[in-house]
């Protein structure tokens with residue numbers, strides 16, 4: 725029987741993404757937000773994942789203009805970073821996705837102190853798009869110290885012929901657009917003194933801010949590695965539909981219950 729998108733909405737489906745994704749219709753998902761298992765940094769009870777099959781399925785189910793945010797880091801094995809993240813990024817590009825941006829999620833702390841190099845505090849957030857992104861709601865929460873002043877010189881843009889077009893002076897707004905390095909608490913810091921049942925959750929703010937940036941209300945957000953259900957919680961706060969896929973049955977149950985019980989409301993962001 726052919727599946728329709730409604731069959732998957734607002735559920736965590738328990739199974740291997742390489743198989744489950746095959747049932748999701750082409751060009752049906754507005755946004756994919758995920759953090760895959762990377763380089764066996766943490767053991768997810770022995771599950772491995774078939775990256776290339778899943779990547780091709782993600783490309784197929786994404787709508788034209790849809791965006792995929794792939795949050796990933798690399799393990800260090802025998803003294804060398806694996807660079808799997810880059811290999812994955814190049815593979816996404818080779819199957820037709822644009823690398824729209826390479827962003828950084830900078831953590832407010834580090835998990836493993838390093839003795840021979842600087843402490844590792846970030847993961848990549850590769851932003852891929854299928855064609856030109858159809859939605860971009862930039863978060864403007866970077867306080868401008870020169871608020872109210874007008875720019876000094878003429879604001880210019882370079883034209884294709886090398887000349888400049890003049891855009892006139894601007895008055896500096898209270899908030900400017902965020903840069904592409906996002907710094908904030910880890911899931912552990914967000915839930916200080918609470919037990920987190922999944923070993924590798926990303927923080928709720930990171931899911932929320934990505935969803936705000938790349939989707940509108942009622943859009944469909946897919947997380948093919950649902951883990952503890954953070955993407956689903958953020959979707960519930962923001963009025964988006966989610967589709968979660970998770971291979972480990974205890975995490976399927978954990979994420980389903982977490983999303984059901986999730987009541988927190990997103991804080992007001994200065995989105996101007």
Ligand SMILES: C[S@@+](CC[C@H](N)C(=O)[O-])C[C@H]1O[C@@H](n2cnc3c(N)ncnc32)[C@H](O)[C@@H]1O
Nearest residue numbers: 740741768773925926949951952953954970971
């Ligand atoms: C990094 S965690 C995701 C955490 C999630 N972002 C959160 O905030 O809770 C990756 C998850 O992918 C799951 N996983 C591994 N292989 C999978 C596969 N082939 N299909 C679906 N899920 C898989 C693991 O069990 C693990 O829970």
